[in-house]
Amino acid sequence: TNDPLVVFTPSGKRGRFAVGTPILTAARQLGVDLDSVCGGRGICSKCQITPSYGEFSKHGVTVQGGALSEWNSVEQRYQDKRGLKEGRRLGCQAAVQGDVVIDVPPESQVHKQVVRKRAEARDIVLDPSTRLYYVEVAEPDMHDPSGDLERLRDALKDQWEIENVTADLHILQTMQPILRKGAWKVTVAVHLGDGENRPRIMNIWPGYYEGTVYGLAVDLGSTTIAAHLCDLQTGEVLASSGVMNPQIRFGEDLMSRVSYSMMNAKGADEMTRAVREGMCGLFTQIAVEAGIDKELIVDAVFVCNPVMHHLLLGIDPFELGQAPFALATNNALRLRADDLALNIHPSARIYMLPCIAGHVGADAAAVALSEAPDKSDDLVLVVDVGTNAEILLGNRDKVLACSSPTGPAFEGAQISSGQRAAPGAIERVEIDPVSKAPRFKVIGSDLWSDEEGFDEVIATSGVTGICGSGIIEMVAEMRMHGIVDAPGLIGSPEQTGSDRCFLDGRTYSYRVYDGAAAGGPLITITNRDIREIQMAKAALYSGARLLMDKFGVDKVDRVVLAGAFGAHISTKHAMVLGMIPDAPLDRVTSAGNAAGTGARIALLNTAARGEIEATVRAIHKIETAIEPRFQEHFVNASAIPNAVEPFPILNS
Ligand code: FES
Structure with missing residues (x-):
């Protein structure tokens, strides 16, 4: 046809469109990621684009004298009231006139790249669970009686193709005056549903809502609870904060907490209450820090070890304290904030990553999500060092996991x-x-x-x-x-x-x-201190060595140290001790708090949740306690660096 050619950058997608087609419409037809909250009404300005005029050669096509329609009154009104950046147009108002190249800036993309922090192994692409939609709802009509919610649902279906939306009682309780205040124009936050959950209206505001909604990525450790508060529209981390896990008063380490629950009839309940209160305190603190309303926190991802997982959920961790270490469930969980008595939006969705095994928790799953050994070409050993070391070894072909009881010596405990x-x-x-x-x-x-x-x-x-x-x-x-x-x-x-x-x-x-x-x-x-370190490092090394046996290799290509501890230790010294297998020092890196990063990925990219669930199902779990070779490796690894194994790279 002779219709003008429209080329989008950076995607390179292109097509011919009739003169007068709005750019937003063209983008939608081509599947170009161009944001919109108001549905093309010239209100939200999320659809901003930068057209290129003149002669351009991009993606192999030369475009001559690209052209868009003149500013219309809607766009002009927006420009007068708010102002658009130089060179920008509203994609929903500007229409095709001739061949044109349209650049979609990052802030106009829904699935934008989230700014990477140092040492993160993968990029995070925003794919939020909850999005904002501006809708115009039909007014009630005596001749055609229907409820306000039903007409709101119809509007979401007609204007946004979101079907089967549901809403909780608290939305019904507040919705009617808001619809009327907004003269039947409202903005709703819709959680798009996942797993078996239907899309759900989380919040509703009269007219166009300028604000945003938030999510929390929470790393629930046995010692500290850390959380990042993220803007679900931009992916930005707005505040990060941590508190001590109040369960400390029931025992420093996990096993003493498990035994507390065994010795005390209401022990597990007390610990459940303590950790939930600790989390509520942290959420209040982080909301104050960011200056936001906690009710606007509509999604949260939790990662933790299996004992914390059970205690948070109100499940007695008894079975985790004895062989064969059966978890109540190893699947991912999708819950609501009020299931756990948390003080954010009551129907905020809570996603808990799957546990890998009775000793290898959702925190290790989060490390796997962040460090992606299953996507690595070379063989990578990932160790998350805490009082229990959680160890992953793998590449694209397969991933193995185990945990090893290092004890608290690496945290400075039990050292004189x-x-x-x-x-x-x-x-x-x-x-x-x-x-x-x-x-x-x-x-x-x-x-x-x-x-x-x-x-x-x-x-x-x-x-x-x-x-x-x-x-x-x-x-x-x-x-x-x-x-x-x-x-x-x-x-x-x-x-x-x-x-x-x-x-x-x-x-x-x-x-x-x-x-x-x-x-x-x-x-x-003291010599006792040396012994403590020998035991801890031997446990770590023999876990890694056992996985190498199972993999059928005697060396790894690279080593990633995860956890706060990993960020601080000197790799050279770790290798002199024989904590980790021999590898070139420049191939030993620290990933910082990889479990926390994994939680953030799962929060911001909902597709990653299904991905990690599949990865975890495919991970081979190795139970160190029943492997005879583990003992043998342990004894050898007690020497510094090792009684039998040469460390050729270290010694060279
Ligand atoms: Fe909202 Fe264009 S889509 S202003």
């Missing part, structure tokens, strides 16, 4: 001078090869202990102990400089050439820092 990461904790260590004396850095300062001005650091925070990353560097440095031998014994002053080694009971200890002069503690590394 250990502490949580906080100002004053030693986090970096170097031992001088000649003097065998340590120099170190504490959290809260950039200065090393032998640098000028360090006294001021001592005056402010003091040197209070060693945190997880510090203890790893400490033990690795001690090994590198002959203070500790491969089996893990600290030598005498004669053996090591260091007067910092002293007899401490039946074994030797190493003096790191003596704060007596400044009123601080004496910080030492």
